[in-house]
Amino acid sequence: MPLLEVENLQVHFRTPTGINRAVDGVSFHVDPGETLAIVGESGCGKSVTSMSMMRLIPEPPGKIAGSIRLEGRDILALSDREMRALRGNDISMIFQEPMTSLNPVLTVGRQIGETLRLHQGLDQAQAEARAVEMLTLVGIPEPGRRVREYPHQLSGGMRQRVMIA
Ligand SMILES: Nc1ncnc2c1ncn2[C@@H]1O[C@H](COP(=O)(O)OP(=O)(O)OP(=O)(O)O)[C@@H](O)[C@H]1O
């Protein structure tokens, strides 16, 4: 069974000037251990396709149709609560723009820690220790110091690696 199976995905946005068919009939599957790259010109719908798999398309103005199955489960049919349990554990997304995805007024350690507390039930101290470990894993030097810094104090590449962490 494929790990992820997307069939005839359609994502449309209702805008003041009409319907934007951002994604119009996309199908693909990913097997366990496989890496799939989706390539295409700016605005062709790569991010919208990915956001659909995370169920992060705002409805309205968006409208999703088709099916997205993760290990056989239809993601589009899950309740919000079931989806929250999946997100950050079974399916995650590294967002494109770290400067808008990261909160400027919280340290990067707090933000990595928040994900761990919400999705894995760690307490504050465990989450902080794990955040340092994660920064080490993504190759950020002096993780113990960096974890206490704010996004604007990091380089663009480091911010992207914070998102991966
Ligand atoms: N919330 C929204 N409301 C209306 N239209 C949207 C919304 N989000 C995305 N779109 C439209 O969907 C289309 C696809 O956008 P998407 O962000 O998926 O492009 P992309 O392939 O990721 O581009 P890039 O390579 O620049 O990141 C675009 O026409 C965009 O304007």
Ligand SMILES: [Mg+2]
């Ligand atoms: Mg994009």
